[in-house]
Every structure is written in structure tokens, then in C-alpha cells.
Amino acid sequence: MRYEGAARRSQTYNKSIIDKIWNFFSSVKVGIGIIIVTLIASSIGTIFPQEMFIPPGEDPATFYAEEHGALGQIYYSLGLHNLYGSWWYMLLIAALGTSIIIASIDRFFPLYKALKHQRVTRHQSFMKRQRIFGTSNVNEVDTTMEKAQGILKKKRYNVFEENGNILAEKNRWARWGPYVNHIGLIIFLIGASLRFFPGMYIDENVWVREGETTVIPGTSGDYYIENLAFTVDFYDEDDERYQAVMEENDEEHIETFHTDAVLYTPAEGSTVGLDQELEEVDRHGIEVNDSFDFDGYSLYQVDYKMNELKEMSFEVEDRETNDVLGSFTVDLNDPDDGYTLDDEQVRIHSYFPNFVINEDGVPSTENNVPDNPGFIFEMEDPDTGDLEHTFLGIQANYDVSPDDEENRYEFSFDGIETNNVTGLTVRKDNTLPFLIVGGSIFLIGLVQGSYWPHRRIWLQRKNDEVWLAAHTNKNWESLKKDIDAISEETEVTTPQDQTDEEHEKSESQENNLHS
Amino acid sequence: MEQLSMNLLAVAFFLYLAATIFYAVSVTGGKWRNKEGRMTGNNWGKFGYITAILGVVTALGYFFARWAVAGHAPVSNMFEYTAFFAITLSLAFVILYGIYRVDVLGVITMPIIMLMIAYASVFSTEVQPLQPSLQSHWLEIHVITTAIGQGILAISFGAGLIYLLRTIDLKSKSMTKKTFGVEFIMYALMSTLAFVIVTNAFSAFDYEANFAYINEDGEPAEKLYELPPLFGPNEGELLTEERMQPWVEMPDWIVSDDLNTVFWALSSGLILYGLVRLLTRRRVGALLQPLFKGVKPHTVDEISYRSIAIGFPVFALGGLAFAMIYAQIAWTRFWGWDPKEVWALVTFLFYAAYLHLRLNRNWHGEPSAWLAVIGFAIIIFNLIFVNLVIAGLHSYA
Numbered sequence: 085m086r087y088e089g090a091a092r093r094s095q096t097y098n099k100s101i102i103d104k105i106w107n108f109f110s111s112v113k114v115g116i117g118i119i120i121v122t123l124i125a126s127s128i129g130t131i132f133p134q135e136m137f138i139p140p141g142e143d144p145a146t147f148y149a150e151e152h153g154a155l156g157q158i159y160y161s162l163g164l165h166n167l168y169g170s171w172w173y174m175l176l177i178a179a180l181g182t183s184i185i186i187a188s189i190d191r192f193f194p195l196y197k198a199l200k201h202q203r204v205t206r207h208q209s210f211m212k213r214q215r216i217f218g219t220s221n222v223n224e225v226d227t228t229m230e231k232a233q234g235i236l237k238k239k240r241y242n243v244f245e246e247n248g249n250i251l252a253e254k255n256r257w258a259r260w261g262p263y264v265n266h267i268g269l270i271i272f273l274i275g276a277s278l279r280f281f282p283g284m285y286i287d288e289n290v291w292v293r294e295g296e297t298t299v300i301p302g303t304s305g306d307y308y309i310e311n312l313a314f315t316v317d318f319y320d321e322d323d324e325r326y327q328a329v330m331e332e333n334d335e336e337h338i339e340t341f342h343t344d345a346v347l348y349t350p351a352e353g354s355t356v357g358l359d360q361e362l363e364e365v366d367r368h369g370i371e372v373n374d375s376f377d378f379d380g381y382s383l384y385q386v387d388y389k390m391n392e393l394k395e396m397s398f399e400v401e402d403r404e405t406n407d408v409l410g411s412f413t414v415d416l417n418d419p420d421d422g423y424t425l426d427d428e429q430v431r432i433h434s435y436f437p438n439f440v441i442n443e444d445g446v447p448s449t450e451n452n453v454p455d456n457p458g459f460i461f462e463m464e465d466p467d468t469g470d471l472e473h474t475f476l477g478i479q480a481n482y483d484v485s486p487d488d489e490e491n492r493y494e495f496s497f498d499g500i501e502t503n504n505v506t507g508l509t510v511r512k513d514n515t516l517p518f519l520i521v522g523g524s525i526f527l528i529g530l531v532q533g534s535y536w537p538h539r540r541i542w543l544q545r546k547n548d549e550v551w552l553a554a555h556t557n558k559n560w561e562s563l564k565k566d567i568d569a570i571s572e573e574t575e576v577t578t579p580q581d582q583t584d585e586e587h588e589k590s591e592s593q594e595n596n597l598h599s
Numbered sequence: 600m601e602q603l604s605m606n607l608l609a610v611a612f613f614l615y616l617a618a619t620i621f622y623a624v625s626v627t628g629g630k631w632r633n634k635e636g637r638m639t640g641n642n643w644g645k646f647g648y649i650t651a652i653l654g655v656v657t658a659l660g661y662f663f664a665r666w667a668v669a670g671h672a673p674v675s676n677m678f679e680y681t682a683f684f685a686i687t688l689s690l691a692f693v694i695l696y697g698i699y700r701v702d703v704l705g706v707i708t709m710p711i712i713m714l715m716i717a718y719a720s721v722f723s724t725e726v727q728p729l730q731p732s733l734q735s736h737w738l739e740i741h742v743i744t745t746a747i748g749q750g751i752l753a754i755s756f757g758a759g760l761i762y763l764l765r766t767i768d769l770k771s772k773s774m775t776k777k778t779f780g781v782e783f784i785m786y787a788l789m790s791t792l793a794f795v796i797v798t799n800a801f802s803a804f805d806y807e808a809n810f811a812y813i814n815e816d817g818e819p820a821e822k823l824y825e826l827p828p829l830f831g832p833n834e835g836e837l838l839t840e841e842r843m844q845p846w847v848e849m850p851d852w853i854v855s856d857d858l859n860t861v862f863w864a865l866s867s868g869l870i871l872y873g874l875v876r877l878l879t880r881r882r883v884g885a886l887l888q889p890l891f892k893g894v895k896p897h898t899v900d901e902i903s904y905r906s907i908a909i910g911f912p913v914f915a916l917g918g919l920a921f922a923m924i925y926a927q928i929a930w931t932r933f934w935g936w937d938p939k940e941v942w943a944l945v946t947f948l949f950y951a952a953y954l955h956l957r958l959n960r961n962w963h964g965e966p967s968a969w970l971a972v973i974g975f976a977i978i979i980f981n982l983i984f985v986n987l988v989i990a991g992l993h994s995y996a
């Protein structure tokens with residue numbers, strides 16, 4: 085019924101391998117199967133956290149077994165910890181797309197033909213086959229048909245007439261809803277797959293200290309960002325609205341965090357390298373929910389670090405004279421090789437921004453972030469010409485000398501400076517236009533197909549009788565109301581719904597006889 | 600103002616109760632005669648409808664009053680979201696009842712709405728400050744649209760349940776898959792009711808039992824139980840005086856207080872269910888069945904389908920399209936396979952499968968009704984389990 089007998093390719097050919105593939109994917113059963121398998125697979129991926137959600141630095145090979153026991157181990161070894169990126173999941177999505185394309189093409193043309201060339205006068209058997217069907221003995225056939233026509237026109241049916249018979253049709257365009265939404269889905273899926281082409285998608289992170297200007301990763305050196313200032317705002321503790329929550333736990337409630345940023349681009353013609361000249365392009369306050377957008381890139385506020393050590397000052401004293409020789413300040417992110425006191429020179433022998441003693445028992449640094457700075461300073465005793473070494477770190481101050489002798493010069497801390505660091509994500513996603521277009525078409529098609537029913541009513545004269553048959557693709561009860569309006573005002577009697585219980589019983593007996 | 604808004608919600612609750620009663624009377628009560636003296640049914644259904652509309656209006660009063668107090672749409676914690684879901688369900692009811700005028704739909708839907716409001720009130724009702732990523736109008740648009748979509752979809756559960764209660768033989772002695780299925784739905788609803796009663800009873804007496812225990816990182820911590828601790832935490836030591844000792848102690852990787860709550864809910868539900876069956880010697884479904892005698896299966900099947908046909912695009916718009924827009928703005932990516940996102944996709948795929956199955960007439964009627972029940976179960980799972988148990992970006996708890 086759906087395609088009114090117009091031939092679909094899948095029902096015509098079944099010879100070559102291409103026919104077989106075509107027929108496979110054009111089957112709605114297969115399509116539903118693919119949807120359900122995708123649904124189940126997707127939900128399995130939420131049983132344990134996916135690899136991208138486990139705490140940074142954890143080794144997945146051990147994490148799942150330790151955190152989730154034997155089941156976790158199985159989950160990991162089946163590769164379910166990376167389910168959505170797995171080849172078979174992608175294959176499922178591809179199969180879904182293929183199925184949508186083939187099933188739609190297979191049905192579109194027959195449906196188009198069937199609806200385009202509708203006959204008004206249908207064969208008896210066609211009428212009888214409709215779910216809603218009835219015959220009425222009518223005295224005044226002409227007036228009845230005329231009245232019915234008027235009622236249907238009032239209900240906004242398009243009425244076609246042929247030899248005194250009527251076809252009333254409404255909302256044919258809604259029948260294209262599924263095809264429109266499927267096209268939208270296909271565009272969306274194509275858009276999503278473009279993600280894997282180089283240059284379409286960039287996802288980088290960058291940390292920028294206050295006052296610092298750095299190149300934005302992923303922009304091939306085309307853009308630089310400066311963090312003028314970073315601030316965190318907290319909710320007002322006295323805000324009446326939140327009193328209950330504020331009293332309950334006294335942690336601070338963050339309202340927002342914010343980077344005042346300036347965007348630069350290298351000046352034209354300036355030399356490439358560290359000291360190239362930068363030109364300001366734009367400035368913008370970056371906040372969660374308010375990214376800095378330029379040239380297809382977006383900078384998002386995602387993270388921050390407050391009070392990172394920035395500068396450390398030291399004072400040096402001569403133990404022999406108890407004189408202070410002077411003090412100096414080290415930029416922890418960019419230390420100089422040496423510093424000049426009033427007369428003497430201090431040299432940085434070693435610098436460990438994030439000091440640890442490594443596995444071999446040797447001082448070293450975990451990374452370049454000055455979270456736990458340690459220094460070995462070197463000074464020359466002008467009297468003896470000896471080189472002295474002092475280790476200085478947080479809560480550590482040792483003279484380093486092979487013979488355990490005390491150094492002449494004593495170092496001490498003389499203050500620190502900190503600053504805030506903003507954590508930004510750099511994002512570029514050229515697939516978005518496809519997703520927006522595809523998604524919009526999908527939704528339009530969805531509404532088109534869901535909110536308007538395609539209804540057809542046939543009224544035909546058979547001698548003294550009027551035959552009525554009706555079909556809709558959804559909401560039969562509402563169609564019946566339209567027909568009720570006819571039977572109330574004309575001689576046409578209420579037709580049968582051939583799926584009604586009583587009717588079904590007798591019909592199924594009939595079917596048994598035939599089969 | 601905050602108090603006013605909570606009072607409005609309470610009033611709405613009682614209006615829904617009144618609507619339930621009116622609809623029940625309209626279904627069971629006698630028929631009335633009209634002016635010409637013909638039997639025409641009665642007017643109770645109309646009263647039910649008017650009361651239901653008043654309920655929706657009052658409930659929306661709660662919603663907007665709270666919005667005004669908090670300065671953001673009240674959809675950002677378990678209480679607010681669940682209450683709003685109940686409101687959208689009542690809104691959807693008002694729309695679909697308007698089309699089909701089937702009184703039994705009110706008999707089933709109104710109690711579910713009340714149950715949801717009661718369940719919502721188990722959670723903290725305090726107005727909370729929003730963390731930075733939640734301060735976006737797109738979030739409000741996304742959540743409100745999603746909830747409306749889910750509310751409309753949920754009507755299909757009510758109608759589907761009516762279909763099952765109307766058509767399945769629940770009086771037969773032997774248990775079949777179908778009778779078990781219906782009774783399981785009844786039990787699930789009764790467990791929710793029992794859970795609400797039990798938690799309210801204990802919180803009325805300010806019941807608290809505090810434990811010192813060793814958490815999953817091997818560190819000492821404290822845990823507060825608001826129901827008597829049947830399942831104690833790992834190496835738990837009771838700090839509150841005059842409280843019962845737990846029956847059993849749980850290992851550290853189990854969230855023992857959640858388990859305890861679930862156990863209380865399921866077992867008190869079982870007791871409630873068992874009592875009803877013992878006293879009436881009938882299946883719970885069979886007790887309700889007489890209410891649905893006059894229903895035309897075709898009509899409820901169509902209501903169930905239609906609510907999905909109407910709700911699916913709304914859900915797709917709110918739960919996927921607006922969700923992606925919001926996620927792109929707040930979290931830098933429109934999709935990140937967060938459990939809540941995945942379950943929105945699962946919901947979407949499930950109803951897509953339903954719509955395609957409906958293309959085949961063999962799936963109309965009872966199979967569709969079962970699917971409508973499963974769909975609702977997925978929505979509730981996403982609300983409760985994914986929010987409370989699977990921690991993700993969306994976790995409210």
C-alpha cells in the first residue's frame with residue numbers, strides 16, 4: 085500500500101552481488117537492526133568511564149583492573165574503553181548511513197510516481213482493501229457527493245473529481261518528511277566524517293601566564309595571545325538567595341573566571357623567530373561560555389592555576405663579616421645565567437623548576453612549571469678563589485661542598501612573586517557548517533513528516549451506492565473524525581475500520597480460508 | 600518569594616490529586632442524562648480537565664516564581680529538573696487529552712505526575728548558585744526543550760500502560776511473560792511510592808546516622824546516612840549515638856549509602872506490593888483493570904504513538920540540537936561522549952527504532968505499548984541513574 089504497487093528496485097532485481105547488497109541495505113528490518121545494535125553498543129560504552137575520562141596520567145592497562153576489578157579488566161581487553169573511536173563502531177555508523185541512503189533512494193522514486201499520477205477512480209478491490217471502507221445506500225447521489233465535497237473542502241482537502249467520483253487529499257507534502265529528514269541525517273554524518281581530514285579540526289591546549297605572550301598552537305604561528313590579567317570571581321557570601329547552600333558548606337562558590345586577552349599576528353615582513361614584531365589584531369575577555377573567536381579559531385576558557393610562582397628573591401650574606409652583600413631576583417620562567425650583587429657575582433649552576441629526586445637519586449625536574457623550584461647557586465670566594473655551591477629550594481637550604489665545610493656565603497629567601505595562569509583550549513572545527521545544515525534539514529523533515537498526516541478519502545458512485553475508502557499514514561482516529569463530519573451531514577454511513585476487533589476476527593477467518 | 604513558589608508547587612500537587620479523583624469518578628461513575636433525556640456519560644471528565652489545567656498553571660507559577668528568585672531557570676539540580684519534568688508531563692497531558700478526550704488517560708497520568716513531584720522533593724530544594732559552565736541561556740533553552748520533549752514522550756508510557764491493562768488477561772492463574780511484565784511495572788511504581796514515603800518519614804524525624812569510614816583511596820572520611828544503615832560503609836564506625844549497627848559492611852568500591860537507599864526503596868516497595876496482593880488476592884494490574892473496560896484499544900494505541908510522533912522532534916531539538924549548541928559554547932565541543940550525552944542518543948535511537956517498527960502494522964497495538972514502556976524506562980534511567988550514579992559533566996548530585 086505504502087508505494088501503491090509502484091516497483092521498487094529492491095523488489096525487481098536480485099541477481100548480481102550489487103543487487104544483493106542493495107536489497108540488504110534497503111530493508112527497513114535491516115535498518116532497524118543497525119539502529120538497535122548502535123543503541124546497545126553506545127550504552128555499553130557508559131558502563132565504565134571511557135579512556136578519555138580516566139584521570140590524567142593513569143595507565144589504562146592497569147586503571148580498569150584496579151578500579152573496576154575483573155569486569156574492568158575484561159572491559160579493557162575487549163577494547164570497550166575506547167568504544168566510540170573503535171573501527172567497528174565507525175563501521176556501524178557507516179552502515180547506518182548506507183542503509184538510510186539506499187532505503188531512501190529505493191523508495192523515493194516509486195513513491196513519487198505513485199503520488200504524482202494518482203487516479204481518482206480506483207478499482208473496487210483497491211477500495212475494499214483500504215483500512216477504512218464502507219458502502220452506503222443513497223437516494224440522492226448527486227447532492228450527497230456535492231455536500232461531501234463541500235465538507236472536505238472546508239476541511240482543507242484538495243478535491244479532485246472524475247466522472248462524478250472524488251478523491252480528497254490533504255498534506256501530501258508531509259509524505260516527503262522522512263526523505264527530507266534522511267537527507268539531513270546523511271549531510272550530518274558526512275560532516276561528522278570530515279573530522280578525520282587534516283586541517284578540518286584542531287584541538288589544542290595552551291597555558292598562558294599573566295603578562296606573557298605565546299604563540300597559539302595549531303595556528304601555524306599565525307597568531308599569538310597575550311594574557312593581560314586573569315581573575316576569578318566568587319559568589320557573594322551574603323547573597324540571600326544562596327544562604328542555605330553557603331552555610332551548608334563553606335567552600336568558595338566560583339561565579340566565573342576570566343582572561344583579558346589580546347590577539348596578535350606577526351607583522352608583515354618581520355623576521356621569523358623569537359623577536360619578531362607583533363601587531364595587535366583584537367582584544368576580548370575570555371570566559372566560560374564566551375570564547376574568543378577569530379579567523380575560524382576559537383579560544384575557550386577551560387582551566388586556570390592561581391598563584392603560580394613567578395619570581396623569587398634571594399639575599400646573600402657574608403658569614404665572615406656578617407655583611408649583606410645584596411639581593412637578586414630570579415624570573416622562574418626565564419632565569420638569567422648570573423646575577424650581580426654589589427660587588428660579587430652569583431651564577432646559577434643548576435635550576436630545577438619542579439624539583440624531584442629521581443629514581444637514580446639524582447636531583448632533577450619533573451617539568452618546566454615552577455611549582456617547586458630548586459637551585460644550585462655558585463659563587464667564587466674572592467680570597468681563596470674557591471667555587472662554592474649552595475642548594476636552595478622550598479624549605480631546603482644546604483651548602484654543597486665535597487668536604488662538608490661551611491660556605492662563606494649564606495643564601496636566604498627574600499620574598500616571592502606569584503601570578504595567575506589561564507588554561508585555554510584552541511578549537512577550530514570546519515565541519516560545523518555541515519552539521520548545522522544537516523541538522524536543520526533533519527529537524528525540518530522531522531517536523532514535516534510528524535506534524536502533518538497525509539490523508540486521502542475516495543468517494544465513488546456505484547449505482548445507488550456511494551463507496552467510501554480512506555487512507556492516512558498516521559492518526560487514524562483523527563481521519564475518522566473527518567469522515568464522521570461527512571456521515572453526520574449526508575446520507576453516507578460511517579464506514580468500517582477494518583482493523584477493529586470484531587472485524588478483525590471475521591477477517592482473520594476469511595484469510596485462513598484463502599491461505 | 601521562594602516560599603511562595605514552593606507553596607504553589609504544593610497547591611499544584613493537590614490540584615493534580617483532585618484531577619485524579621475527578622477522572623476516576625468519570626470512568627467509574629454513572630452516566631448522566633442530557634437535556635433530551637439520553638444517557639451521555641458524565642461531566643466529571645470535564646472537571647478533571649479543568650482541574651488539570653489549573654494544576655499546570657499553578658505549577659508554572661511555581662516555575663517562574665522560582666526562576667525570578669534564583670535568577671536562572673530552575674532546571675539545574677535533581678529537585679528542579681524532576682519537578683519540571685512532572686510539569687512538562689502535565690502540560691503534555693493537557694495537549695493530548697485536548698485532542699482525544701480519553702478520561703482514563705488522566706487516571707493513569709495524573710498519579711504519575713504526583714509521584715514525580717513527590718520523588719523530586721526527596722532531593723535538596725535549596726536554590727543553588729550556578730557554576731560557570733551552567734550560566735548560559737543555551738543551557739536553559741536546551742534543558743527546557745528536552746524536558747518538554749520527554750514530557751510528551753512520557754504520555755506514550757501512560758497510554759501504553761492503559762493499552763496493556765486493557766488488553767492483557769490478568770486474571771488467569773498462571774504467570775506469563777505478559778502478566779509478569781505488567782506486574783513488574785506496577786511494582787516499580789509502587790517502589791517509587793514506598794521510597795518517597797520512607798524517606799519522608801525518616802526525614803520528618805531528622806534521622807541521621809553518621810559514619811567514619813575508610814574510602815576507596817584508603818583514606819578516612821565521613822558518610823551521612825539518612826535512612827537506617829542496613830549496608831554500612833567500609834570499616835565504618837558509627838558516630839551518631841543510638842543508631843542501629845549495619846547488617847553488613849560493604850567493600851570500599853561500593854557506594855554504600857546509595858546501595859542502602861536503593862535497597863530500602865526496592866524492599867519497601869516489595870512489602871507494599873506484597874501486602875496489596877495478600878489482602879486482595881489479586882494481581883495489582885487486575886485490580887486496576889476494571890477502570891479500563893470502556894477504552895477503545897485503537898484509541899490509546901494512537902495516543903501512545905501520537906505522543907511519540909509529537910515528542911520525538913521536540914526531544915531531538917532539545918536533547919540533541921540545542922544540547923550540541925550549548926556544548927559547543929560551554930565545553931568547546933558539541934559532542935564528547937559524556938554518559939548523559941550518550942543516553943540522550945540512546946533515547947533518540949530507541950524512539951527512531953520505534954517509529955520505523957510502526958511502519959509495519961504488526962507492531963501496532965501491544966508490541967508498541969511494550970516499547971513505549973521501555974522508552975519511558977530509558978528516560979527515567981537517564982534521569983536517575985546516569986545523574987546520580989555514573990558521574991559525568993552533567994552529574995547534579
Ligand code: HEM
Nearest residue numbers: 109110111112115116180183184187191262265533951954
Ligand atoms: C537514526 C537514524 C534514523 C532516523 C532518526 C530516522 C527517522 C525517520 C522518521 C522520523 C521517519 C518517519 C516515520 C513516521 O512518520 O512514522 C522515518 C521513516 C522511514 N525511515 Fe528512517 N530514520 C533513521 C534511519 C533509517 C534507516 C537506517 C533506514 C533504513 C532502512 C530508514 C528507513 C526509513 C523508511 C523506509 C521510512 C519510511 C519512509 C516513508 O514513509 O515512505 N531510516 N525515518
